[in-house]
Amino acid sequence: xxxxxxxxxxxxxFVLFAGTALAQQTFRxxxxxxxxSLDPAQGTTTTVDNVxxxxxxxxxxxxxxxxxxxxxxxxxSTSADGKTLTFDLRQGVTFQDGTAFDASAVKWNLxxxxxxxxxxxxRGQLTVIDSIDVVDANTVRLNLKQPSPAxxxxxxxxxxxxxxxxxxxxxxxSYENIVHPVGTGPYTYTSRQKGTNVVVSRNDAYWGxxxxxxxxxxxxxxxxxxxxxxxxxxxxxxxxxxxxxxxPALQNNPRVKVLFGPSDRTIFIAxxxxxKVLDNKLVREALNYAVDKQAIIKGVLFGAAEPxxxxxxxxxxxxKKIGAYPYDPEKAKQLLKQAGVDPSQxxxxxxxxxxxxxxxxxxxxxIANYIRDIGFKVDVRTMDWPTxxxxxxxxxxxxxxxxxxxxxxxxxxxxxxQMQQFDCGxxxxxxxxxxxxxxxxxxxxxxxxxxxxxxxxxxxxxQQASQIIWNDAxxxxxxxxxxxxxxxANLTGISxxxxxxxxxxxxxxxx
Amino acid sequence: MSGFLGYLLQRLIGVMVTILFVAIxxxxxxxxxxxxxxRVIAGVLASDQDVARIRTQLGLDQPxxxxxGIFLNDLAHGDLGTSARTSDPVTxxxxxxxxxxxxxxxxxxxxxxxVGLPLGALAAARAGSLADLAVSALVLFGISMxxxxxxxxxxxxxxxxxRWLPAAGASGPLSIIxxxxxxxxxxxxxIARITRSSxxxxxxxxxxxxxxxxxTPARGxxxxxxxxxxxxxxxxxxxxxxxxxxxxxxxxETVFGWPGMGxxxxxxxxxxxxxxxxxxxxxxxxxxxxxxxxxxxxxERIDPRVRYG
Numbered sequence: 001x002x003x004x005x006x007x008x009x010x011x012x013x014f015v016l017f018a019g020t021a022l023a024q025q026t027f028r029x030x031x032x033x034x035x036x037s038l039d040p041a042q043g044t045t046t047t048v049d050n051v052x053x054x055x056x057x058x059x060x061x062x063x064x065x066x067x068x069x070x071x072x073x074x075x076x077s078t079s080a081d082g083k084t085l086t087f088d089l090r091q092g093v094t095f096q097d098g099t100a101f102d103a104s105a106v107k108w109n110l111x112x113x114x115x116x117x118x119x120x121x122x123r124g125q126l127t128v129i130d131s132i133d134v135v136d137a138n139t140v141r142l143n144l145k146q147p148s149p150a151x152x153x154x155x156x157x158x159x160x161x162x163x164x165x166x167x168x169x170x171x172x173x174s175y176e177n178i179v180h181p182v183g184t185g186p187y188t189y190t191s192r193q194k195g196t197n198v199v200v201s202r203n204d205a206y207w208g209x210x211x212x213x214x215x216x217x218x219x220x221x222x223x224x225x226x227x228x229x230x231x232x233x234x235x236x237x238x239x240x241x242x243x244x245x246x247x248p249a250l251q252n253n254p255r256v257k258v259l260f261g262p263s264d265r266t267i268f269i270a271x272x273x274x275x276k277v278l279d280n281k282l283v284r285e286a287l288n289y290a291v292d293k294q295a296i297i298k299g300v301l302f303g304a305a306e307p308x309x310x311x312x313x314x315x316x317x318x319x320k321k322i323g324a325y326p327y328d329p330e331k332a333k334q335l336l337k338q339a340g341v342d343p344s345q346x347x348x349x350x351x352x353x354x355x356x357x358x359x360x361x362x363x364x365x366x367i368a369n370y371i372r373d374i375g376f377k378v379d380v381r382t383m384d385w386p387t388x389x390x391x392x393x394x395x396x397x398x399x400x401x402x403x404x405x406x407x408x409x410x411x412x413x414x415x416x417x418q419m420q421q422f423d424c425g426x427x428x429x430x431x432x433x434x435x436x437x438x439x440x441x442x443x444x445x446x447x448x449x450x451x452x453x454x455x456x457x458x459x460x461x462x463q464q465a466s467q468i469i470w471n472d473a474x475x476x477x478x479x480x481x482x483x484x485x486x487x488x489a490n491l492t493g494i495s496x497x498x499x500x501x502x503x504x505x506x507x508x509x510x511x
Numbered sequence: 512m513s514g515f516l517g518y519l520l521q522r523l524i525g526v527m528v529t530i531l532f533v534a535i536x537x538x539x540x541x542x543x544x545x546x547x548x549x550r551v552i553a554g555v556l557a558s559d560q561d562v563a564r565i566r567t568q569l570g571l572d573q574p575x576x577x578x579x580g581i582f583l584n585d586l587a588h589g590d591l592g593t594s595a596r597t598s599d600p601v602t603x604x605x606x607x608x609x610x611x612x613x614x615x616x617x618x619x620x621x622x623x624x625x626v627g628l629p630l631g632a633l634a635a636a637r638a639g640s641l642a643d644l645a646v647s648a649l650v651l652f653g654i655s656m657x658x659x660x661x662x663x664x665x666x667x668x669x670x671x672x673x674r675w676l677p678a679a680g681a682s683g684p685l686s687i688i689x690x691x692x693x694x695x696x697x698x699x700x701x702i703a704r705i706t707r708s709s710x711x712x713x714x715x716x717x718x719x720x721x722x723x724x725x726x727t728p729a730r731g732x733x734x735x736x737x738x739x740x741x742x743x744x745x746x747x748x749x750x751x752x753x754x755x756x757x758x759x760x761x762x763x764e765t766v767f768g769w770p771g772m773g774x775x776x777x778x779x780x781x782x783x784x785x786x787x788x789x790x791x792x793x794x795x796x797x798x799x800x801x802x803x804x805x806x807x808x809x810x811e812r813i814d815p816r817v818r819y820g
Contacts, residue, residue: 222774
């Protein structure tokens with residue numbers, strides 16, 4: 001009898017240890033969205049890009065500060081006239097199917113991205129490429145239609161992740177739709193169950209440093225509270241976006257660590273500058289002084305943001321700290337008086353999405369209260385995202401919104417996409433510059449910057465434009481949101497990239 | 512028997528007419544919703560040309576009548592189109608999710624019947640007792656509790672505190688327990704309530720008194736005589752509950768990260784994936800119609816007075 005219980009005990013211990021050993025080799029990440037597609041070309045969502053980054057790699061990438069660094073290209077140079085861009089490729093790299101990564105593979109990938117037959121939502125930034133030359137096996141040259149200093153940045157997106165040309169008609173793949181990506185990355189695609197997970201396994205032939213974990217499972221969990229539960233129950237290792245209101249509790253929990261990942265997403269109230277009253281710069285300044293950004297960040301966002309001090313996030317090329325609109329309701333009222341505006345006679349219509357950005361609708365309600373404090377009547381409404389985009393992009397004559405909350409995150413770390421928001425040509429219905437802001441001085445600077453090859457001059461042009469925009473106040477400048485994540489406290493090697501991605505490739509237990 | 516077959520045929524034609532009506536309604540409804548699917552798919556940063564190209568690829572630049580013609584023609588051939596969001600066939604996407612939703616609904620219904628029916632019968636047999644009161648309280652609790660809240664409470668208890676069950680996902684048989692119980696809560700309460708009232712009705716009947724008088728044991732009276740006769744309204748309710756469960760699955764699947772059709776529907780509505788929303792609504796309607804047809808046919812078995820044809 002005693003003997004049997006001993007055997008049972010040993011068996012149980014064995015099973016427990018075997019379980020732990022197995023669990024240690026798999027890293028589990030709970031993400032919020034089910035990938036639309038595993039085709040890098042078709043991507044629109046940062047989190048899906050983040051998953052694909054385990055499998056495919058672009059020519060260049062960004063480091064933790066947002067600076068462009070080599071990936072599959074070791075160096076690159078622009079010709080004096082700015083119309084050719086030459087990349088030296090990393091040698092000895094093979095795709096996960098064993099075929100060689102070389103200049104002709106790069107040419108094939110870029111041509112696929114430019115081919116209208118393939119759905120590429122982010123093609124816009126690449127269409128400046130006219131043709132691609134294979135100089136030799138390890139050198140590729142892009143010939144451009146006009147100088148495009150932002151192109152190298154655009155080539156750092158996951159969209160441009162290199163796929164093996166030989167894999168395009170295997171494993172269910174087609175030229176138009178890749179379902180089984182074969183890249184050069186540290187992990188290879190293993191399986192996917194739609195709505196549930198994506199599983200990748202370590203690529204032991206990887207050219208760079210090998211990761212610790214054999215397998216990574218991305219589990220799809222749309223509900224923030226459930227992601228948090230999975231973490232607390234020890235069923236996953238890392239989660240993105242825990243419920244914002246629980247951040248303080250998680251920070252006090254010794255079993256988990258909270259990481260405020262950096263983001264390039266500016267959150268703002270776009271002021272419809274084409275509307276009467278709001279076309280007055282003094283009124284827009286007053287609105288900026290009326291809102292206590294710090295208090296809302298602390299009380300509503302639980303610290304998950306930093307106030308804006310320029311019309312773009314600090315991680316972007318072209319950023320320069322401009323200033324602040326400190327909370328000063330008296331000054332706001334005075335500015336309204338100066339503008340000859342009696343706010344008590346005016347109702348401002350404000351809309352906000354719900355659940356699109358960190359605490360968006362609650363923040364909008366708080367902002368509305370501050371605006372009421374300086375005398376305006378404000379009504380706030382929310383709607384689902386597609387309806388919202390449809391509403392704010394109505395042409396000027398039909399556009400009924402006066403204030404709306406929006407987030408804007410360039411897909412690569414360059415001011416050019418941010419500045420679309422202040423480009424006269426991007427006003428709805430042509431684009432999403434939904435404050436209908438148009439200042440010819442700014443426009444001239446932006447046009448110049450878009451083709452200025454000299455890096456320093458280009459940076460200065462954006463900084464000058466930023467200064468004018470800040471003073472014109474087409475937005476209520478709010479904050480740069482951060483991208484909260486949480487992970488098991490016994491892990492290390494986890495950080496965030498400045499474009500709302502997690503960087504956990506080299507995560508491992510701390511001891 | 513030919514009468515029965517005729518009846519069945521008639522009912523199946525009815526189901527098809529219903530589905531056609533549902534198909535046309537949902538086709539129009541998704542298009543009345545504000546929001547441009549091409550813009551949602553392309554993202555806010557995409558250029559206008561790219562958005563326009565996607566619109567053409569989705570066929571949304573065609574006139575409404577042309578789109579409707581293509582949709583109905585494809586539907587008649589059993590083709591639900593291609594998902595705008597994932598570029599995969601809608602039928603394939605739905606078939607991948609259907610087993611999960613069906614499993615969840617069936618397990619929940621089984622739980623609801625297994626718990627609700629005896630509870631209701633018990634409450635009826637001891638009407639006015641403490642047990643009856645307890646069941647009534649439970650019913651009130653079950654009916655008024657939001658699925659969302661109950662799900663999270665169960666996760667906190669069984670996944671975080673006790674660490675017995677997975678909090679989310681669909682890996683292994685343990686995964687279904689929490690979503691099924693959460694989803695069943697409302698139906699348990701509803702079935703218990705209907706069983707109680709239906710049983711009370713029957714227990715007042717003369718034949719029950721007769722059964723008692725001739726000395727049938729109380730348990731025999733309750734289960735053999737009373738329950739069988741109380742069954743028809745209960746079965747109707749169970750059939751309707753199946754529809755409730757399909758609807759409830761939308762929330763439950765979201766809370767528990769369960770890869771069923773409900774979650775897919777939510778994702779598809781938010782991305783304005785017209786073909787996918789249409790396909791899912793049609794399949795949901797078809798499931799509901801067929802279950803109710805099955806319930807009607809079951810009537811004949813449980814109530815000898817009903818004869819079809």
